[in-house]
Amino acid sequence: MTSTHLNQRTEQTDVVVIGGGIIGLAVAYALAQRGRAVTVVEAARIGERAAAGVAAGMLAPSSEADLSDPRLTTLALASHAAYPAWVADLEQASGVEVGYDATGTLLVALHRDHLALIEHLHAFQVERGLAAERLTGAQARDEEPYLAPGIAGALRMPDAQVDPRRLLRALPLALERAGGRIVEDTRVTAVTRDGDVYEVTTEHDGMASTLRATQVVLAAGAWSRQIALVGLEAATLPMRPVKGQILRLRGERLLRHVIRTPDVYLVPRADGEIVVGASMEEQGFDARPTAGAVHDLLREARRAVPGIAELELAECGVGFRPALRDHLPAIGNIDGAGLFVASGHFRDGVVLAPITARLLADLVCDGRLDALLEPFAPGRFAPASIEVTR
Ligand code: GLY
Numbered sequence: 001m002t003s004t005h006l007n008q009r010t011e012q013t014d015v016v017v018i019g020g021g022i023i024g025l026a027v028a029y030a031l032a033q034r035g036r037a038v039t040v041v042e043a044a045r046i047g048e049r050a051a052a053g054v055a056a057g058m059l060a061p062s063s064e065a066d067l068s069d070p071r072l073t074t075l076a077l078a079s080h081a082a083y084p085a086w087v088a089d090l091e092q093a094s095g096v097e098v099g100y101d102a103t104g105t106l107l108v109a110l111h112r113d114h115l116a117l118i119e120h121l122h123a124f125q126v127e128r129g130l131a132a133e134r135l136t137g138a139q140a141r142d143e144e145p146y147l148a149p150g151i152a153g154a155l156r157m158p159d160a161q162v163d164p165r166r167l168l169r170a171l172p173l174a175l176e177r178a179g180g181r182i183v184e185d186t187r188v189t190a191v192t193r194d195g196d197v198y199e200v201t202t203e204h205d206g207m208a209s210t211l212r213a214t215q216v217v218l219a220a221g222a223w224s225r226q227i228a229l230v231g232l233e234a235a236t237l238p239m240r241p242v243k244g245q246i247l248r249l250r251g252e253r254l255l256r257h258v259i260r261t262p263d264v265y266l267v268p269r270a271d272g273e274i275v276v277g278a279s280m281e282e283q284g285f286d287a288r289p290t291a292g293a294v295h296d297l298l299r300e301a302r303r304a305v306p307g308i309a310e311l312e313l314a315e316c317g318v319g320f321r322p323a324l325r326d327h328l329p330a331i332g333n334i335d336g337a338g339l340f341v342a343s344g345h346f347r348d349g350v351v352l353a354p355i356t357a358r359l360l361a362d363l364v365c366d367g368r369l370d371a372l373l374e375p376f377a378p379g380r381f382a383p384a385s386i387e388v389t390r
Contacts, residue, residue, distance in 0.1 A: 024219035099163030
């Protein structure tokens with residue numbers, strides 16, 4: 001990868017994408033494929049602090065459908081459907097295989113409470129026409145012999161998975177081969193406007209530079225609020241980080257399907273790694289792994305698949321999901337001109353990457369707003385007055 005630092009005080013490009021996480025890179029790649037000169041500015045090294053760098057990579061629009069806003073499920077289903085073609089193009093363009101695997105997901109019930117939840121989800125899926133198949137405990141164990149003996153029942157869903165770390169390797173290569181540029185270890189401190197041109201002020205190693213562009217995409221995830229939009233009438237985003245702790249276990253391959261219970265998920269990779277996740281914590285940007293979260297994840301994972309106790313505990317990772325007040329993403333224009341946002345993807349950044357990239361590129365390049373994006377308008381957080389009755 002030929003990532004560079006800015007080497008002149010002022011440089012010019014068509015579009016600056018602020019943030020080199022999965023959303024920023026996917027959007028930048030879609031723009032580069034449409035012939036735009038794109039520069040991605042990333043505050044760290046690519047993958048170093050991206051939420052996707054610790055994500056498990058479940059592409060799971062069905063597994064949480066009853067808990068999600070139906071408009072988000074609709075968007076996630078569209079993105080899930082786009083995944084195979086998106087991955088095929090990316091693998092071809094980058095030469096990196098990204099671990100897309102459509103074996104499917106088993107949501108397993110370990111006891112009667114879980115069974116009631118699963119039955120509720122299944123009824124909801126049937127009502128909404130989502131594919132899912134009820135299995136008995138014995139049928140689930142036929143599929144996955146390492147599941148605990150007492151499984152009360154399961155749901156099989158066509159939810160797939162991908163390896164997000166591989167995506168974070170493939171996307172920069174594909175982007176650069178399509179003519180895009182990545183600038184790492186460079187913080188964006190401010191965005192201002194000079195007539196029709198945006199000025200993106202950056203800082204690297206104490207040196208300030210300016211990137212001038214006709215359009216800017218803000219895709220800085222949980223850090224999106226830290227970029228000062230100076231003198232711009234732009235929608236404000238009530239973004240906060242939601243900490244997630246996740247574990248990587250390694251050893252003999254125990255599973256083929258993604259295994260979930262209502263309390264934990266286990267995502268198996270072809271090389272024997274199992275990703276176990278994830279905590280949901282309101283701890284700001286506290287990046288410490290904690291004994292309590294690791295204990296809870298391992299306890300729940302071991303209840304579902306006792307054999308994991310023999311695997312190596314290879315990594316405890318911490319990531320920060322970008323969460324808006326309603327836990328839905330913000331994808332669209334934020335100033336009525338050339339400033340756009342694609343952020344707040346919360347638990348769904350990996351699954352939503354292809355559709356976010358395609359639809360935002362439609363908007364940036366052609367001014368075309370797809371109806372799928374209407375619920376995710378960034379302006380929806382404009383302060384409304386609250387009447388207090390005493
Ligand atoms: N996408 C699952 C999580 O955020 O834990």
